[in-house]
Amino acid sequence: MKIIVNESLPTNEECAGSLKNVLDALYVINGKWKLAVILCLVQSSKRFNELQNEITGISSKVLAKELKDLELNDFITRKVYPTSPVSIIYEATEYSKTLKNVIGELSAWGEQHREKIKQSMRKQS
Amino acid sequence: MKIIVNESLPTNEECAGSLKNVLDALYVINGKWKLAVILCLVQSSKRFNELQNEITGISSKVLAKELKDLELNDFITRKVYPTSPVSIIYEATEYSKTLKNVIGELSAWGEQHREKIKQSMRKQS
DNA sequence: GTAACCGCTTTCCTTTGGGTAAGTAATGAC
């Protein structure tokens, strides 16, 4: 049994803990639409139909489900204004902004990964 | 139409681009097992059965699929050593280390999110 | 009254991810 020691190499326990954290995080922001809804609402608060128009391809069923989910997890709030008829406005919470770094890193990595894939596809052709 | 300007608020186009990047990134690292395999191999290179023993719960079918996937995306390499019988060793690539920041952010966020959920559950009870 | 809009819900269907269990080709141990 050879043990490789390296300052940048995480230990077994660190890895297991980290993995659990990462999977928890992924569980929350996972799915085709959650981040789209969050990003859309971080830009500005919106009504149901506005969201459905901006997020092309989402069905009302799925949007309703995602909104409920996101509200439960405290990423957005659903505000009912007593106009007539009532207007229902969805807003991003302060908590949703804690995702900023995560989104930043995912975006940066995703971008360079796509570049990489493109280049490797050119090599093949 | 009111336009809200704020240095920390991303524009529409930035968001759309960012969203695409983020979804690309999530697509690659998504699923129950991919990150577990990567983390396991970053610690040390391993054979198929070693991986299956270390990653409790994964079936051989799923492990084989994940390994193929990860190899295609250049996160791991499959090396065949001409011993007799041949030994097949999976190794993490340098490229898999580019995920370091992403994993770091996800882990940090996931940890504080779990803390938050715990506290909000205490409040309820 | 009728039509349209808003904010959903319901139903039905397909796709995808993943689990279980069995099988298999190649090799080596006895």
Added chain:
DNA sequence: GTCATTACTTACCCAAAGGAAAGCGGTTAC
């Protein structure tokens, strides 16, 4: 020859995610 091991593959099944389309209760416009 028989058995075990390695690295998988194959076949079948199930549950969850998501899409399409229709419906629905309330409100306002005409």
